[in-house]
Amino acid sequence: MICExxxxxxxxxxxLSRLFVFEDICMSCREALKPRLLFEVFPIAYGEVHYYYLYxxxxxxxxxxRKLASKLERLYQMIIxxxxxxxLIVFLDDELLSKMTELSMVLxxxxxxxxxxxCRQDVVTHLKV
Numbered sequence: 001m002i003c004e005x006x007x008x009x010x011x012x013x014x015x016l017s018r019l020f021v022f023e024d025i026c027m028s029c030r031e032a033l034k035p036r037l038l039f040e041v042f043p044i045a046y047g048e049v050h051y052y053y054l055y056x057x058x059x060x061x062x063x064x065x066r067k068l069a070s071k072l073e074r075l076y077q078m079i080i081x082x083x084x085x086x087x088l089i090v091f092l093d094d095e096l097l098s099k100m101t102e103l104s105m106v107l108x109x110x111x112x113x114x115x116x117x118x119c120r121q122d123v124v125t126h127l128k129v
Contacts (some may be wrong), residue, residue, distance in 0.1 A: 005029040035071040047111030092117040100126035
């Protein structure tokens with residue numbers, strides 16, 4: 001099989017339980033793309049922003065980001081468990097980040113904001129509150 005991340009050929013372990021399961025990512029990429037829940041806090045005018053993300057400095061294509069989006073399940077579960085203590089919950093992607101300076105004025109009305117994304121974004125430079 002060909003790894004969809006790095007493009008190398010690989011053979012997955014053969015066993016009876018995985019006979020008809022075909023992996024699309026090689027073992028080394030699977031290990032490198034193992035998600036870790038990371039966390040930052042930014043002060044804003046009348047409160048703070050809690051920013052969660054799964055990957056630190058991941059420079060990958062849009063297609064691979066879509067494949068890794070299933071890893072956001074950990075963040076969704078955290079939001080279900082702790083979401084009631086936040087005034088606003090925002091999923092931060094590339095498109096929203098490009099409009100962050102305009103959205104900063106909207107964020108002034110909230111005290112506790114939860115932002116989350118798949119990959120770390122430079123929120124502080126875009127956040128003008």
